[in-house]
Amino acid sequence: MRIQAILHAAFEPLGIIEEWAEERQHDVTITRSYDGEPLPNSASFDFLILMGGPQSSLELKKYPYLREEIALIKQALNENKLVLGVCLGAQLIGDALGAKPERSPEKEVGVFPIELTSHARDDALLKDFPEQFDVMHWHNDMPGLPSSAQVLARSRGCPRQIVRFSPRAYGFQCHFEVTASVAQGLIDRCPSDLSPSRYVQSADQILQSSFDSFNHKMKTILDRLSGQSAP
Helix, strand or coil, X not given: CEEEEEECCCCXXXXXXXXXXXXXXXXXXXXEHHHCCCCCCHHHCCEEEECCCCCCCCCCCCCCHHHHHHHHHHHHHHCCCEEEEECHHHHHHHHHCCCCXXXXXXXXXXXXXXXXXXXXXXXXXXXXXXXXXXXXXXXXXXXXXXXXXXXXXXXXXXXXXXXXXXXXXXXXXXXXXXXXXXXXXXXXXXXXXXXXXXXXXXXXHHHCCCHHHHHHHHHHHHHHHHCCCCC
16 A cells, blocks of 8 residues: 655654554655655555644644645545544644634643544444543644534543544544654653643653553554545
8 A cells, every 4th residue: 555644743753653554564655744845646645644743724824835735635535545634634634624623622742541432333443442541642723523524532621532534534633653752752842832731741641651552553543444445
């Protein structure tokens, strides 16, 4: 499978997604749009993955290249490509479908539980997952919700943690992909994000978390998503 990943910051890499792709022998191309690298043509990939970053899709004038990404997402969705967005990437998918991102009720930074909704019970990716489990968070915003989308998971701080935009397009506000080393990079590069608040953990609390548990779930999700055949 040809995977196209778009990164928005050097300190928000693919994490466990890269390890999964190597294990499954998928071809991965990485585009760093924040560094001025041109976006690909949709004919060059089967699976589009959009990662997180410090940018906000509420500020498209400040980050004009995000408009180009939204256009690429629209094209990929119209061509029934697989699309996965993480954090900022999830917000961009919602934007491509006409639903503007919103501020999350709470800022979340750290490892906190999410709870699956009733819509997740029959979802092809999540149907046998526990009703509640821990995962990494690092955000202020959340994706907009098109009328056709379904919320599959929420947290106490954010009502839109996992969104199914279509059977082949998902958005994750939370971070299943973050490994311990990626978390250390986020802590080093974004220390101001750790200012104490209701759903913000300290660096020590974050680094003491069990990353393997939600990293394993990420691999399961990717196996299931990439195994879906186009109708």
